[in-house]
Amino acid sequence: MISLNWVKDYVDLEGEDLKELAVKVTKGGLNVEGVITNHIDNLVIGKIVECYPHPDSDHLNICKVDDGKGIRQIVCGASNVREGLKVIVALPGAILPGNVEIKAGKIRNQESNGMICAMFELGLEEKTEETYAKGITELDDDAPIGQDPLAYLGLDDTIYDLDNHKRRNNDVYYHIGFAYEVATVLNKKVKLPEANYKEIKDNIKDHFKLDVKTPKCPFYMAKMVKNVKVGPSPEFMQKRLKSAGMRSINNVVDISNYVMLEYGQPMHFFDYDSLGGHVLVRDALENEEIITLDGKTRTLTSNDIVITDGKKPVCIAGVMGGENTEVEDTTTTILIESAIFDSVSIRNTANRLDLKSEASIRYGKGLNYEYTIAAMNRACYLLEKYAGGEVLSGEVLHDKVDKTSKELDFVGDEINKLLGIKISDDDIKVELERLDFPYTYNKGTFHVIIPNRRLDVEPNINDIAEEIGRFYGYENLVSTIPRVPIRRGEYAPDVKIRKEISKRLRTLGLNEVKTYTLTSPEMASTFKYDNMESIVLPKPMSVDKSVIRTSILPSLLNTYNYNKARKVNDVMIYEIAKTYDKDYSETMKCAILMKGNYITTSWSNNTLKCDFYLIKGIIENVFDFLGFKNRYEFVVEKDVKELHPGIAARILLDREPIGIIGHLHPSLLKDDIYVAEFAINPLMAKVKPIKFKDANKYPExxxxxxxxxxxxxxxxxxxxxxxxxxxxxxxxxxxxxxxxxxxxxxxxxxxxxxxxxxxxxxxxxxxxxxxxxxxxxxxxxxxxxxxx
Amino acid sequence: MQELADTIKTDLLKEIKDIDKEQDLVELKAKYIGKSGRITELTKNMRDLSVDERKEVGLISNKLKEEATKIIEDKEKEIHDRILNEKLSKEVIDISLPATKVCNGAPNILEKVIEEVEETFMSMGYDVVDGPEIEEDKYNFELLNIPKGHAARDAQDTFYIEGDEILLRSQTSPVQVRTMLKYQGKEPIRMICPGKTYRRDDDDATHSHQFMQIEGLLVDKDISLCDLKGTFDTIAKKLFGPDCVTRFRPSYYQFTEPSVETDISCFACHGKGCALCKNTGWITISGAGMVHPNVLKNCGYDPKEWSGFAFGFGAERCAMLKYGIDDIRTFYNTDLRELGAFDRKDGEQ
Missing domain, CATH: 3.30.70.380 (Ferrodoxin-fold anticodon-binding domain)
Structure with a gap:
């Protein structure tokens, strides 16, 4: 969630249509999935200059309201309506949430030219008994008549719902990062927020010692702020956190979240008095325990990183704080942590403990150390300004970040070759300036430096081509056909055999179905005729999809039942799919199920009902078609427990068993169902070429x-x-x-x-x-x- | 002699006129051209005649025999035709009775779309290949520029089978890797791979834990994003009609750079805006892009020498759009009454 009021702090959006801007940003490649705005046209602040009871009603009042342009009469039913009140007036033409259009009209014969509103009628509060009882919203006496009341209340924000961390790295899911994207779109510059604060003489180094004993913490910065007064945070901060989907707690906690939403850098504030003067960052010990601030005991592994007070863990780094060192109402001295942890480790820890949070997601995507420092300064500034804190001088720093700058030399043609269009060097310059990527240009060669804030851009030509291309505009791409030699593509042999069998079976009147590979343990335990062993998923989503099937037939029986329930009586179906054995070896199988009339004449007895010999004929037809005449046979099979012991056979090809055929055992389903299943790979064996044989040469x-x-x-x-x-x-x-x-x-x-x-x-x-x-x-x- | 012959002929014609039964005709035939029939009788005493007389009698009687045979055969045919026609007139059936139904063999709806896509790409020189559904992590992710622990894995919530190494493939992209490794950085590649993929999604009308992707890869020299667009135009027109146009929007995938999302113009409203395209005039059908240089490198292709594009799109989504299906489970719970409609050649969009 990005608040555009907030973004306005960093980039000038004066006069921009924010719905249109969302379209432009999306076109640049960052999906704005929703634009939430609570602006309502034709809403003004008005003053009730006269108020008297409606002659034909016991609860309505007639109000004369000054809307800044004149006096209008409005009939109002709220209990708190009275003379002298400043109120929110919806003028005729206003459309309120729920598509309620305000029109001029008469209420019980009295003219009413608008509506005096309550917050819930504007969609800004929920409609409850309580809010309803409060009546119309009462504005302060200094509210300016004729102005937009939502702007006056600071409630006229527009929120962009981004695609929720789905695509890009961590470079746009915070307000400053998003401001850079907007600035590129609009070709404007970003202005970073104020971060100047005073430092007192007292130095952190006299109070605090840091040890980092894990490579998984490349950057750790600490600063101290004392004499902090915990209280409510300023209104603007509360509103902004709310619009970003976070709850306001108190000024100190809110500042840590506020800075995270500004710079994308999660911060941790410790209560210094509970923590003590020493922090040791290390890998957790196997089975080490910590009680996190939600009161739960968590068992750690050596993959996790912990912040300790030298002995016991006080915080699961990047994931969740411990119970004892959190900022409380009584806290006066704060130790601020602004750090970078190994993103893979954080992700694994958060996933394992099921503790995904705004902070852990950000750590898990990697952070830019420049903003780790900037966020620290910003937090100190805000604590000084809004929590009365005094910032100690100095900082304690552990810094092992590789600061190699990402630089690339390229010529315009390299970009043009990749994109397939001609962008002039001058246009490339324009795009680099918009992106705010520092560069030099010398005799056709660009030298570009990728800013650290763009963690997602690597110094290679493809990345630069993408950055330039997406703002230059993909609508400028033309359609060309690759200049490659002419040839016709082919099916790979294993695909081809599948297609051949499939087409033949369809020609023979069988319908192709598709069913799920994952089945239930019960289904997976049937048709084990070839001794394949099922793979069971260690973490299935549900029991009925927990086993990888070794036979397709149980699924075909499901399809049969599904159709039978829908009164389809003649079911001739097949499926070709891969099955897997315990050792992951793959067997492509073809399964066939036939039941009912193969050929039907509804009004006479000229009907062919499916029986063993018909399904056998289907198999023979397919095998003969593939060139295997006289190379297959059917041998009596009594031991497949899902088949009728007297009506079942094993199918052999070149004397090797490849499948089964038979009547379904009546204990499974009483219906007259015939099934067959065979492995397809053996049918890829070489067959003889066709030779003509003269049938009439000598008499028979x-x-x-x-x-x-x-x-x-x-x-x-x-x-x-x-x-x-x-x-x-x-x-x-x-x-x-x-x-x-x-x-x-x-x-x-x-x-x-x-x-x-x-x-x-x-x-x-x-x-x-x-x-x-x-x-x-x-x-x-x-x-x-x-x-x- | 001739007179006698003429008389016989006149008698024959007179007698045959009244015959309408097959048996009577047989008797008549015996009477004239049988062993002791009147015409045969003519030549009975031939040996007593002179050479010249024999010749004359022979000629006349032979001619008469031919004529008589012809007359009798014509009559035979006349009688046979009449009998047959009488018989056939009694055999009239009600052709409006329903036909004998032969089972219909319809393709699965997804396969129908896939076959159309395959046909188009094969005509453009792409091979159709297959890959394993149980995959190794390195093919499904690592070599595709998605190392272990990378955030991009979140979008593909994967079914793991053994530790974090063996999995049910969450995309068909590992087949890109396998194909490139097979050709060892030496040969150009054009392939598509339609196949099953699996993700931990709860099944509902628009989500399925199992679905089919159609993967495509082209690696050659001097390939551009415009080539990808041209290729996509071709397939979009083939699937959704000749009026269909495509557009690219920038997007982000780990294994392509630049990455795009491909939209087609809404074929239902032709861009005017309707429920199908959520009033945008466009429908997203695919993710694609230029193969990331890291992926080329990982798979043995020198990115300085080779370039290419890759794409992937959902068969279900295409089929849902193309045929107006609103529930993805339709493909996996086959109702044969619905499937029957797909046992035919498709018409023009």
């Missing part, structure tokens, strides 16, 4: 045969036996009929056998020979009978 001969076998014999086994006996001439086997329980425990299986030779026409005799051999051998091996 077909023979039908039916065997009666035991019910347990599978088609696969019988086919294998036929194939073995058939040898080279048996080109194809196709089952065309199954007749179960033809006799006790037996079934009949009928096959069409195709005989063919690619190099000649077969004779009847040789086909018959092979056919008879098949019959004999199969009957013998499979304990089968020929069906008559």
């Amino acid at each position: 001969m077909e023979k039908d045969v039916a065997f009666i076998v035991d019910n347990e014999v599978t088609n696969k086994e019988l086919e294998a036996a036929i194939k073995k006996s058939g040898g080279r001439l048996l080109a194809n086997i196709e089952i065309f009929d199954i007749y179960r329980d033809i006799e006790e425990g037996k079934k009949s299986m009928a096959y069409k056998l195709t005989f063919k030779d690619d190099s000649r026409t077969l004779s009847d005799e040789e086909v018959m020979n092979v056919f008879n051999k098949i019959i004999d051998e199969v009957c013998q091996k499979m304990n089968a009978k020929l069906r008559g």
